[in-house]
Amino acid sequence: MxxxxxxxxxxxxxxxxxxxxxxxxxxxxxxxxxxxxxxxxxxxxxxxxxxxxxxxxxxxxxxxxxxxxxxxxxxxxxxxxxxxxxxxxxxxxxxxxxxxxxxxxxxxxxxxxxxxxxxxxxxxxxxxxxxxxxxxxxxxxxxxxxxxxxxxxxxxxxxxxxxxxxxxxxxxxxxxxxxSLPRVDGEYEICNWFTASHPDSPYRNNLIAARPGPDGTRITLFNARLNVRHTTGEVERRILDGIDEYRDVLSETFKISLPEKDLASALEIIEHRGTRGPPHPFFA
Structure with a gap:
């Protein structure tokens, strides 16, 4: 294309x-x-x-x-x-x-x-x-x-x-x-390179996905932590365990089509480098 x-x-x-x-x-x-x-x-x-x-x-x-x-x-x-x-x-x-x-x-x-x-x-x-x-x-x-x-x-x-x-x-x-200052695409290229390459970028060390769900819900995946936040403030929390659960959540909940080898590589990376404890504040 x-x-x-x-x-x-x-x-x-x-x-x-x-x-x-x-x-x-x-x-x-x-x-x-x-x-x-x-x-x-x-x-x-x-x-x-x-x-x-x-x-x-x-x-x-x-x-x-x-x-x-x-x-x-x-x-x-x-x-x-x-x-x-x-x-x-x-x-x-x-x-x-x-x-x-x-x-x-x-x-x-x-x-x-x-x-x-x-x-x-x-x-x-x-x-x-x-x-x-x-x-x-x-x-x-x-x-x-x-x-x-x-x-x-x-x-x-x-x-x-x-x-x-x-x-x-x-x-x-x-x-x-x-x-409010208009930007040219070259400035986004710089920002994209920084956020995708800096060793401390949360994106380089964590598996992150999010989407707005039905009835005002917000669905967030941060490594193993899957959250569904309701408009009332109530949050349903689930910890994913194993490649099968990740595969099902990514494909069914987030509609993300990911090759099996990529998913396996991602899980190996977050096992060694992923943030432990509470999620990053941007994705809380």
Whole structure:
């Protein structure tokens, strides 16, 4: 598949969308929800020392035709390609992740997000933030609580940046600060190389997968720990044991098609290098 060609029909079939293709807010809402629930967040290639390729050809082969998921750069590169193919006006941005950290934590901008400009105003679209990716486009304005198919979300001002927050139970928790300066793809290549290559990157040492589930649930896999969080705040926890359980959960719960040899290699790596104890705060 050519590097710069986007197969719109294949993408829409993959995410199960058959509605209007007009570049409207209604269409965007449906596309965000469908993509986020159909293509799981996962970073297994990074764990296997295969830095992802950020080009439309390889991304479509992997995420659309290959039955795999991807992490933020892969997911939002692919989603951006789909939106632009449908005629949406999309600007590429970055964000500083502050999940589990103080709101003003001095964080690098290592997360990719998208701004979609519509007659109703600018909206954030992000299908690549693991267990808290917004499942609806969010108006880029401060101090307005916004409903999604999952948690209520809002932005609050933090200097020149907007901080995305999610309401978990009765508490608003920080997710990331959006940097409004448009980015070029070369900057994502640098960030992708860093997050996929740095020895202390959580993705290089842990098996991570996440997807929004039905009825507002959030499903997260961090090494052996499988969590299903409900809108009430209640969490169902399960510890996976053995390759058969991992295979079943990845294929049935996350809809990830992974060759047996890759799964065996991933389990061997996390046995030696995986985080012990509580999960990484970004994926808690």
């Amino acid at each position: 050519p590097e710069d060609t986007f197969d719109t029909n294949a993408w829409l079939h993959r995410i199960g969308y058959a509605g209007s293709r007009a570049p409207t807010l209604e269409t965007l809402r449906a596309l965000v929800a469908k993509h986020a629930t159909a293509i799981s967040y996962e970073s297994i290639d990074v764990l296997l020392d295969r830095p992802p390729k950020l080009a439309l050809g390889p991304l479509q082969q992997k995420l659309i035709l290959g039955g795999r998921g991807g992490y933020c750069f892969e997911q939002n590169f692919l989603f951006r390609g789909g939106l632009r193919a449908l005629g949406f006006n999309v600007t590429s941005l970055q964000a500083r992740v502050v999940r589990g950290l103080p709101i003003d934590a001095p964080r690098p901008a290592l997360h990719m997000v998208l701004r979609v400009d519509l007659p109703e105003g600018p909206f954030l679209a992000d299908v690549g933030f693991g267990n808290l990716a917004p499942t609806a486009p969010l108006a880029l304005c401060a101090d307005v609580e916004q409903e999604t198919p999952h948690e209520p979300m809002r932005f609050i001002q933090m200097g020149e940046e907007l901080t995305l927050q999610s309401k978990l139970g009765e508490k608003w928790e920080h997710i990331y600060r959006v940097v």
